[in-house]
Amino acid sequence: MTIAAQVWKTATRLADGREIIYFDEAPGSGRAEVADTREPVLAGDVRAGELRWDPLLGEWVAFAEHRQARIFLPSAGDCPLCPSRPGHSTEIPAAGYDVAVFENRFPALPTGSGRCEVVCFTSDHHASFATLSPRRAATVLAAWADRTAVLGGADGIEHVYCFENRGEEVGVTLHHPHGQVYALPFVPPRTRRYLASAQAHRSRTGHNLFDWLLEAAVADGRRIVARNDHWVAFVPEAAHWPFEVLVFPVRRVPDLAALDDATMSAFPEVYLDVLGRLDRLFGMPMPYMAAWQQAPSGDPAAHAELAVHLQVMSVRRAPGKLKFMASTESGAGVWSNDVLPEAAARALREAG
Amino acid sequence: MTIAAQVWKTATRLADGREIIYFDEAPGSGRAEVADTREPVLAGDVRAGELRWDPLLGEWVAFAEHRQARIFLPSAGDCPLCPSRPGHSTEIPAAGYDVAVFENRFPALPTGSGRCEVVCFTSDHHASFATLSPRRAATVLAAWADRTAVLGGADGIEHVYCFENRGEEVGVTLHHPHGQVYALPFVPPRTRRYLASAQAHRSRTGHNLFDWLLEAAVADGRRIVARNDHWVAFVPEAAHWPFEVLVFPVRRVPDLAALDDATMSAFPEVYLDVLGRLDRLFGMPMPYMAAWQQAPSGDPAAHAELAVHLQVMSVRRAPGKLKFMASTESGAGVWSNDVLPEAAARALREAG
Numbered sequence: 001m002t003i004a005a006q007v008w009k010t011a012t013r014l015a016d017g018r019e020i021i022y023f024d025e026a027p028g029s030g031r032a033e034v035a036d037t038r039e040p041v042l043a044g045d046v047r048a049g050e051l052r053w054d055p056l057l058g059e060w061v062a063f064a065e066h067r068q069a070r071i072f073l074p075s076a077g078d079c080p081l082c083p084s085r086p087g088h089s090t091e092i093p094a095a096g097y098d099v100a101v102f103e104n105r106f107p108a109l110p111t112g113s114g115r116c117e118v119v120c121f122t123s124d125h126h127a128s129f130a131t132l133s134p135r136r137a138a139t140v141l142a143a144w145a146d147r148t149a150v151l152g153g154a155d156g157i158e159h160v161y162c163f164e165n166r167g168e169e170v171g172v173t174l175h176h177p178h179g180q181v182y183a184l185p186f187v188p189p190r191t192r193r194y195l196a197s198a199q200a201h202r203s204r205t206g207h208n209l210f211d212w213l214l215e216a217a218v219a220d221g222r223r224i225v226a227r228n229d230h231w232v233a234f235v236p237e238a239a240h241w242p243f244e245v246l247v248f249p250v251r252r253v254p255d256l257a258a259l260d261d262a263t264m265s266a267f268p269e270v271y272l273d274v275l276g277r278l279d280r281l282f283g284m285p286m287p288y289m290a291a292w293q294q295a296p297s298g299d300p301a302a303h304a305e306l307a308v309h310l311q312v313m314s315v316r317r318a319p320g321k322l323k324f325m326a327s328t329e330s331g332a333g334v335w336s337n338d339v340l341p342e343a344a345a346r347a348l349r350e351a352g
Numbered sequence: 353m354t355i356a357a358q359v360w361k362t363a364t365r366l367a368d369g370r371e372i373i374y375f376d377e378a379p380g381s382g383r384a385e386v387a388d389t390r391e392p393v394l395a396g397d398v399r400a401g402e403l404r405w406d407p408l409l410g411e412w413v414a415f416a417e418h419r420q421a422r423i424f425l426p427s428a429g430d431c432p433l434c435p436s437r438p439g440h441s442t443e444i445p446a447a448g449y450d451v452a453v454f455e456n457r458f459p460a461l462p463t464g465s466g467r468c469e470v471v472c473f474t475s476d477h478h479a480s481f482a483t484l485s486p487r488r489a490a491t492v493l494a495a496w497a498d499r500t501a502v503l504g505g506a507d508g509i510e511h512v513y514c515f516e517n518r519g520e521e522v523g524v525t526l527h528h529p530h531g532q533v534y535a536l537p538f539v540p541p542r543t544r545r546y547l548a549s550a551q552a553h554r555s556r557t558g559h560n561l562f563d564w565l566l567e568a569a570v571a572d573g574r575r576i577v578a579r580n581d582h583w584v585a586f587v588p589e590a591a592h593w594p595f596e597v598l599v600f601p602v603r604r605v606p607d608l609a610a611l612d613d614a615t616m617s618a619f620p621e622v623y624l625d626v627l628g629r630l631d632r633l634f635g636m637p638m639p640y641m642a643a644w645q646q647a648p649s650g651d652p653a654a655h656a657e658l659a660v661h662l663q664v665m666s667v668r669r670a671p672g673k674l675k676f677m678a679s680t681e682s683g684a685g686v687w688s689n690d691v692l693p694e695a696a697a698r699a700l701r702e703a704g
Contacts, residue, residue, distance in 0.1 A: 054590035055561060057542070058549050061590040062688040065695070068670060108680065108688035161686070163679035171676025182680065189685030190409070197410050209407060238406035238413040291683025313682055318420060324523025325677050327515035328460065328534065330665055331643025333541030334513070336414040336460035343417070 007099075007142045014091070016040035018103035023143045025098045025135060036093045049110035051185070059189045062108050070106035072173050081120050081176035096123045098136065099143045101181070109182065115151060117181040119143055119162075127177050128285065129164060130275035137268035141256070144181065144292065145264070149257035151183035152297030159184045159191060159296045162256065167287025169315055169322055179290075187296045191306070194293065198305035210307030214248050223345040226273045230266035233274045235341040235348075242317035242339040243281065243348065245274050247310040254295035254303040271310065278314055280351040287322075288314040359451075359494045366443070368392035370455035375495045377450045377487060388445045401462035403537070411541045414460050422458040424525050433472050433528035448475045450488065451495045453533070461534065467503060469533040471495055471514075479529050480637065481516060482627035489620035493608070496533065496644065497616070501609035503535035504649030511536045511543060511648045514608065519639025521667055521674055531642075539648045543658070546645065550657035562659030566600050575697040578625045582618035585626045587693040587700075594669035594691040595633065595700065597626050599662040606647035606655040623662065630666055632703040639674075640666040 008024040010031035015038050022031040049064035071080060080091045092100050100120045107116035121132060121140050132140070144162040152160045164179035165172050187195075201209035217223055217234040225245055226233040233247045247270060249263050259267075278286035291313070295306035315323045317338055328334050360376040362383035367390050374383040401416035423432060432443045444452050452472045459468035473484060473492050481489070496514040504512045516531035517524050539547075553561035569575055569586040577597055578585040585599045599622060601615050611619075630638035643665070647658035667675045669690055680686050 052590040054588070054592070055553070055565065056549055056588075057545050058552075059685065059687075061592055062686070063692055064688060064690060065692055067688075067690045072673065161680075161684050163683055165678045171674070171678045180679075182684075182686070184684075184686065190683065191685075193409050193685075197408055200410075201407070213407065236406070236408075238404040240406070240413055289679040289682050291679050293683070311683060313679075321424065322523070325682070326517045326523045327532075327641040327643050327665075328513075330641050330677070331515055331542065331645070331663060332513050332534075332536075333411070333543075333545075334414070334534070334536065335411075336416060336419075338416060338419045340415055340417055 007139050009146065014038075014093070014102065016105075018105065020092065020100060020102035021143075022094065022097055023099040023101065023139055023146070025139055029094075031094060034093045034095075036089070038089045049107075051110060051113050057189075060186055062110065062113075064106070064108050064110065067106045067108065070173060073168070074174070076125050076175075079125055079174065079176050081118070081174055081178055082125050083123050091118070092120065098122075099139045101143055101147065104180070109184070112156075114157065114185045115154075115181075115183040117147060117183075119147075119179040119181060121177040121179065125176050128166065128275075128279075129177060129179075129290075130272060130279050132177075132268075132272070134268035134272060137272055138265060140179070141259075141264055141267050144179070145256040145259060147181045147183075148255050148294065151181065152255070152257065154183065156185050157183045157297055158299075159187050160255075160294070161188060162292040162294075164290040166290070167285060167315075169287035170289055187299075187302075191293070191296060191302075194306060195302050202305060208252065208305060208307070210248070210305075210309070211252055214250075214252075214307075222342045225277065225345050225348045226270050228266055228269050230263045231270040233270050235345040237341055239337060239339075239341045239344065240335045241313040241315065242323050242337060243278060243286070243314035243344050244341075245278075245312040245314075245348070247271055247274065247312065248307065249309070252307045254306050255297075255308050256292060256294060259308070274312065274348070277348045277351040278312070281347060282316060282319045284319070286314050286316055288312055359491050361498065366390075366445070366454065370457065372444065372452060372454040373495075374446065374449055375451040375453065375491055375498070377491055381446075383446060386445045386447075388441070390441045401459075403462060403465050409541075412538055414462065414465075416458070416460050416462065419458045419460065422525060425520070426526070428477050428527075431477055431526065431528050433470070433526055433530055434477050435475050443470070444472065450474075451491045453495055453499065456532070461536070464508075466509065466537045467506075467533075467535040469499060469503075469535075471499075471531040471533060473529040473531065477528050480518065480627075480631075481529060481531075481642075482624060482631055484529075484620075484624070486620035486624060489624055490617060492531070493611075493616055493619050496531070497608040497611060499533045499535075500607050500646065503533065504607070504609065506535065508537050509535045509649055510651075511539050512607075512646070513540060514644040514646075516640075516642040518642070519637060519667075521639035522641055539651075539654075543645070543648060543654075546658060547654050554657060560604065560657060560659070562600070562657075562661070563604055566602075566604075566659075574694045577629065577697050577700045578622050580618055580621050582615045583622040585622050587697040589693055591689060591691075591693045591696065592687045593665040593667065594675050594689060595630060595638070595666035595696050596693075597630075597664040597666075597700070599623055599626065599664065600659065601661070604659045606658050607649075607660050608644060608646060610660070626664065626700070629700045629703040630664070633699060634668060634671045636671070638666050638668055640664055
């Protein structure tokens with residue numbers, strides 16, 4: 001299945017100066033002419049916070065007190081991610097959109113230390129990523145790739161992290177289908193660990209760790225969930241989550257911006273299939289976190305070893321039962337998982 | 353306040369061979385004479401699982417499929433941690449107990465790879481750690497110290513992890529007040545990170561990292577929550593959780609087994625005070641994870657640098673709002689916190 005992945009990009013500004021970028025699937029939308037008619041809130045109200053260094057773990061923590069005031073599970077009529085309509089101006093001035101990206105009014109990162117963006121997948125408040133058309137899924141991917149390239153090239157940005165939280169069970173505060181982008185002023189701890197592992201693997205074997213991981217999953221076969229010529233979705237051998245799926249491009253590239261058109265176009269077939277299986281698994285929407293793991297920006301050594309892939313972490317282990325990161329995970333960093341990866345993959349293959 | 357911390361320890365066996373250890377506050381309980389009258393379940397049903405190595409993160413994951421079948425939020429009448437009574441045999445044969453420790457019937461760790469124990473704090477199903485008497489809190493601490501010494505000296509054990517999960521919000525499946533002990537066949541990732549940080553700090557400054565951390569918190573003052581002559585409870589400068597409190601002994605020792613009697617006896621005053629403040633903060637029970645961070649067993653280099661302390665991670669950030677480890681934390685290892693540590697400490701001091 002090939003998706004025409006061409007998108008038309010229009011960048012403009014909201015009333016308070018935040019950037020909004022439309023990714024349209026057809027030209028001539030006239031997005032730049034649609035103004036945000038709201039009264040701007042004061043900049044001091046919307047950007048605050050600080051980064052602090054944890055000397056025990058050796059990592060940064062972002063503080064953002066103003067986020068306590070962020071909008072919490074509004075009703076559909078008050079959704080700030082829906083298109084604007086007469087009498088109800090939202091974060092998106094347009095009366096409809098394909099994919100819209102804007103700077104978060106309640107960023108987790110402080111002023112001058114990175115940037116937080118919201119990626120709205122569709123005008124339809126009641127959709128989910130799993131119900132997007134293949135064309136739309138490709139547009140979302142194109143938007144994430146664009147943000148990786150643009151933000152990754154910005155001063156002071158070391159890593160672009162693209163992700164989606166889905167479901168109140170993982171802390172979602174807005175139901176409208178959306179993802180996020182964090183442009184970080186540091187390389188995140190997980191990425192640093194990946195790089196250390198890949199470099200150690202290279203030293204030990206002369207090979208790339210991610211190539212080896214993908215080849216081993218394909219050779220084993222039991223943990224494969226879905227695949228096509230360009231992508232393979234599989235449960236990792238040491239999955240941390242009950243239903244964790246890694247979606248790898250067959251040809252290794254360091255980040256989303258490096259995916260070629262054919263690979264971009266082939267993504268929706270595999271990913272929408274995986275998401276459909278997750279929702280059918282227990283006959284109810286699967287709460288998940290979907291994280292694009294990719295190489296830090298502008299680090300040739302990391303680009304040579306890291307492989308972009310999507311990590312889908314599903315938190316429902318059985319109907320009515322969630323996986324919690326309790327003391328074992330949170331206090332010791334030790335994971336226990338009640339679902340064997342081979343059984344998880346089999347269950348997902350059977351949820352056809 | 354000094355608590356008589358003397359305990360009387362009796363180790364015996366349950367019907368299926370699992371060990372149960374009573375820690376009594378008075379002698380002459382006759383625990384060894386109380387038999388478990390249940391039919392033993394087959395060992396094959398109760399111990400299974402495996403450890404698998406995650407090559408990307410460089411850490412072990414424990415798989416335990418049988419835990420899917422573990423008892424899930426039973427009613428008080430069916431509680432397996434209450435004392436046995438006529439017609440209802442529980443995991444604890446005695447008709448009443450002070451503190452009882454037994455091998456978990458549903459261990460997260462596989463056979464031959466460590467050991468999982470349950471630590472019951474009281475016969476009273478409706479109590480919590482916060483409502484224990486100081487005497488009882490000291491007995492629980494003595495039990496954890498005993499398990500640290502005994503299990504830490506066992507073959508194949510590299511680390512003893514003592515902890516409590518409190519509240520359904522952090523995944524508790526049994527409401528009866530209890531903690532746990534994991535005797536691990538490896539050093540947990542968090543402990544390895546602490547050790548690396550401490551060794552780097554020593555190389556850089558010539559000093560101990562934990563001594564510096566505690567001295568800085570005391571000198572700053574704003575993040576102190578409670579203290580006495582032997583213990584200091586404070587919010588760390590880069591707290592990861594909305595209301596995170598570290599409880600440090602004033603005199604650094606590597607693990608619970610190394611605490612002296614005076615320090616053990618002084619612990620309840622500070623810790624019960626902290627827990628009471630957490631429960632009063634929002635006028636409802638605070639869901640938390642309490643993790644004893646300590647040095648790995650039998651590692652002199654780690655014993656020289658690591659400092660035992662209790663890390664209390666509270667997950668409620670406001671009434672009706674929880675902190676989630678969503679994609680930012682779970683996928684990138686990047687933490688964002690909506691509550692500034694100085695504000696958290698002030699709120700806890702005011703919840704007097």
